[in-house]
Amino acid sequence: MKNKIAILFGPEGGNTERVTQLVANKIGNDKCTVIPVNKVTPETISEFNSFIIGGSTIGTHNWSIANSSHDWDVFLPEFRKMDFRGKKVALFGLGDHLAYPNNFVDGMRTIYNVLVENNATIVGQCKTDDYEFNESEAVVDGKFVGLPIDEDFEDDLTENRIDKWLNTFINKL
Template sequence: MSKIGIFYGPELGSVEKVARVIESKFGAGKVELVAVKNANEAALQQFDKLIFGMSTIGKTNWDSEHKDTDWDVFVTHFDKVNWGGKKVAMYGLGDHVQYPQHFVDALGWMYERLENTAAELVGFCSTDGYTYEESEGIKDGQFLGLPVDEDNESDKTDVRVENWINRLINEFGY
């Protein structure tokens, strides 16, 4: 059974915290955490099962003055990756109170970068139980990954992650 690569960014915040929760739910030795800040296409090639974790940062994403994020740099490596046989799931952090019109938009942005690759995208979630106004992270009535709001609903994170992992185990064929 091959390890799952959890690629996350940014480091040292809620995205990394959720990566560690996912790691603990899968169990020791079954996943490898990789900060996208330090990763390239060779790191992606090591795994057939991938989880991408990112945040929808807010104003900086809609401000042309913002600096590139770790993900902006990392996605430039995607065209060098052989996506055939890879399964990719995503989780996204958002703030449904402060940014209800852009809740977990990053899931949609990442989906757009992956949808025309040979990767199989898995791990979609129902919108039930979430409060928001709009999201680019939704397609065909489902979130394109696991939405997490650590700012306002951190008490729901463990259960949401656990339920998601239980589905991913089947979707990953793990």
């Protein structure tokens, strides 16, 4: 069992990857291992106890495999089979609160549902107070299931949001 935090992310090459690197830098690159979801196997999950998992919301269809090549579309069927019992997981999700105020970071909910189904302990939920949006599937019991990040219109807030968020759970991972 590795003592590090595994940061799993997708897709590669965009905002999610950049924010993933930022999160890794904040935690300390010696304390975490960054892995794109398309390289994640069941062994990856058994090797770590603590995870941070990130994705972006592309489309209101929420990653239906028929009409997207989003890395999460490809990974999701495998992800559904992975057992997270005894694992702690924090989530972050990229979204756009101005263009998609009724589906803000909905994709986080898809990941969350799989994790809960597969027995993960979720940490790092976020208050909704600091965000402007109408609706989000990623709100459960009045809180976001993870950290929303808007690189399209609020990139100036990203670093502070990450710092604040990490402080709420990093000692528990």
